[in-house]
Amino acid sequence: MKPMSKRLHNIAIGMLIAFLITALHLTFWSAIERDALRARADNPRRLEDERAIVRGSIVDRNSVALARSEPSVRLPSGRMAQRRVYPQPSAFSVTGYYSLIYGSSGAEFAFDRALRGAEHMDLWSAVLNEALNRPPRGADLRLTVDAHLQAIAAAAFGDRRGAAVLLEVPSGAIWALYSAPLYDPNTLDADWERLRNDPNAPLLNRALQGVYQPGSALQLIIYAAMLANPALQPSDLASATAPLSLDGAVVPCLAESPLPLESLQSALARSCPSLFAEFAVQYPAEVQEKIEAFGLLSLPRLNGYPMAAEPRFRPLQALSEPAERLREGVGQGSLTVTPLQMALVASGIANYGNIVAPYIAEALRAPDSEQWTPVPRSQLERAAITREAAEQLRAAMREATLSGAAQAARLPELPPEVTLYAHLGLAFSGARQDGWLIGFVDLPDGRALAAAVLVESVAEAQTAARIGGQLLAAAARRALQN
Incomplete structure (x- = not known):
C-alpha cells in the first residue's frame, strides 16, 4: 500500500502545484495585466466592455438633457450595449460626439474619463463590477450653456455658416457656444464619410x-493702442471717412454719413478703416503690444476642449x-483669431479692462449620488x-449702436x-467677406453678457449685427428672468 499511497501523495502534490500555477496565471492576467490585456486591439472583450459602459x-x-446613454441590444455577456443619444440638435457643437469607431469631440472628449467612470472607479468597484457582470457607470456632467440660447443661435443663423460665443461677465461662464453648419452625432457613424468630405466642414467647431x-x-x-498713447493720436x-x-x-x-467725423470715437463707431490702418503703419510696436495684451497671440483654454492650432503671426515691427x-492694420494680414478669442476681447471691455477666464463645465455628479461637485476652474x-x-x-x-455701424444689433426685443x-x-477672405459683431449688454445687477458672432460669406456686415443682436437680446431676457 505504501507505493500506492506515495503515488497518490505525488499526484495530490502535482495537482496542487498545477492549481497554484493556474491561480497565479489567472491572477496575473486578471489583476496585474488586466488593463494591458483589455487594451489589445485583438481582444473582443475590449469592444464589448466599451459598448456596455453607461456613460454619464x-x-x-x-x-x-444634452446627451444620455440608452440600452440598445443584449451582448453575449448578458449585459446591454449602450447607445449615445443627443436630444438637442442646437447643442451638438457643445456636446460634440462619442463614437466607438471615430472617437470623441467636444464635451465628450474633454470629460471622457469622468463620463465613462474612470475618474471615480477604485479597485474594489472594478472587482465588484467584474464579479457581478455589471457595466461601469460614468459621472453626469453639468455645463454652463443654456439650451434655449443654443436654439436661439441656431434659428438666427439658419443655413448660414459661422459661429457665436456668449459668456457671462465677470464669472466667465459660457452661456452659448454655437457652430454652423451642424451635424447630427446620433447618426455620426453612418454619415462620417459624407461629413468628412463636406466642403462646408460641419465637423469643425468654428x-x-x-x-x-x-x-x-x-x-x-x-x-x-491709441488711447494708451495720447501723444500719438492723429489730430x-x-x-478719416475716405x-x-x-x-x-x-x-x-x-x-456712411454725410456728416464729418468729430472724434476718433466716432471713427470707431462708424467702423472707418483709414485712421486705424495708418496708425498701425506708423506705430507698429504700440499696436503689437495691445494685440498681445488682449490675448490674440495665444489660445485660451476651455476645460480641455480641442482648440485651433497656435496662431502664427509676425510682429508688426518686424514688417x-x-x-x-x-x-x-486692417486685419487682413497674417493675424487670425477664433470667435472665442473675440468674445474674450468683448469681455475685457465689458469688465472695464480685465479679460475674464472662460469656462463651460460647471459640476460633476458621481453615479448613484445626488450631490454635484464643482469642476475646478481658474478665476484669474x-x-x-x-x-x-x-x-x-x-x-x-x-x-455705434445708437448712430453708427452697429445699429442693426439694437433690436426691439432688447429689454429696456x-x-x-x-x-x-x-x-475679406479671397472672394468671400465675413461679418463680425463684437458686443455686450450691461445688466442691472452689475453683470454683463459679452458675445462675438462671426458669419461667413455675408452680403453685408449687418447680417452679423442682426444675429448678434438676437442672441444678446435673448440672453438678456434670460438673465432678467433668473
Whole structure:
C-alpha cells in the first residue's frame, strides 16, 4: 500500500502545484495585466466592455438633457450595449460626439474619463463590477450653456455658416457656444464619410477651432493702442471717412454719413478703416503690444476642449514694408483669431479692462449620488487695458449702436433695462467677406453678457449685427428672468 499511497501523495502534490500555477496565471492576467490585456486591439472583450459602459449624462445649466446613454441590444455577456443619444440638435457643437469607431469631440472628449467612470472607479468597484457582470457607470456632467440660447443661435443663423460665443461677465461662464453648419452625432457613424468630405466642414467647431482674419474688428485693439498713447493720436480727421484701397479692393466705412467725423470715437463707431490702418503703419510696436495684451497671440483654454492650432503671426515691427503693415492694420494680414478669442476681447471691455477666464463645465455628479461637485476652474482675470481706456471703448461701442455701424444689433426685443454696446467688423477672405459683431449688454445687477458672432460669406456686415443682436437680446431676457 505504501507505493500506492506515495503515488497518490505525488499526484495530490502535482495537482496542487498545477492549481497554484493556474491561480497565479489567472491572477496575473486578471489583476496585474488586466488593463494591458483589455487594451489589445485583438481582444473582443475590449469592444464589448466599451459598448456596455453607461456613460454619464450631459445636461445644461437648467438640467436640460444634452446627451444620455440608452440600452440598445443584449451582448453575449448578458449585459446591454449602450447607445449615445443627443436630444438637442442646437447643442451638438457643445456636446460634440462619442463614437466607438471615430472617437470623441467636444464635451465628450474633454470629460471622457469622468463620463465613462474612470475618474471615480477604485479597485474594489472594478472587482465588484467584474464579479457581478455589471457595466461601469460614468459621472453626469453639468455645463454652463443654456439650451434655449443654443436654439436661439441656431434659428438666427439658419443655413448660414459661422459661429457665436456668449459668456457671462465677470464669472466667465459660457452661456452659448454655437457652430454652423451642424451635424447630427446620433447618426455620426453612418454619415462620417459624407461629413468628412463636406466642403462646408460641419465637423469643425468654428467657435473654438475656426480661424478667421479679424478685419475691421481689429479696430477695437488699435483704438486701445491709441488711447494708451495720447501723444500719438492723429489730430487730422479730414480724410478719416475716405475709403481705404487695399490690394485692389476698396474698404469703406461701414456706416456712411454725410456728416464729418468729430472724434476718433466716432471713427470707431462708424467702423472707418483709414485712421486705424495708418496708425498701425506708423506705430507698429504700440499696436503689437495691445494685440498681445488682449490675448490674440495665444489660445485660451476651455476645460480641455480641442482648440485651433497656435496662431502664427509676425510682429508688426518686424514688417519692413508699409504695405504689409497696412494689411495687418486692417486685419487682413497674417493675424487670425477664433470667435472665442473675440468674445474674450468683448469681455475685457465689458469688465472695464480685465479679460475674464472662460469656462463651460460647471459640476460633476458621481453615479448613484445626488450631490454635484464643482469642476475646478481658474478665476484669474487678465488685465488688458486701463479702466479709463475701457470706458472710452464702451462709449464708442455705445455710439455705434445708437448712430453708427452697429445699429442693426439694437433690436426691439432688447429689454429696456439693459444697455447694448457693439462694434461691427468686416473681413475679406479671397472672394468671400465675413461679418463680425463684437458686443455686450450691461445688466442691472452689475453683470454683463459679452458675445462675438462671426458669419461667413455675408452680403453685408449687418447680417452679423442682426444675429448678434438676437442672441444678446435673448440672453438678456434670460438673465432678467433668473
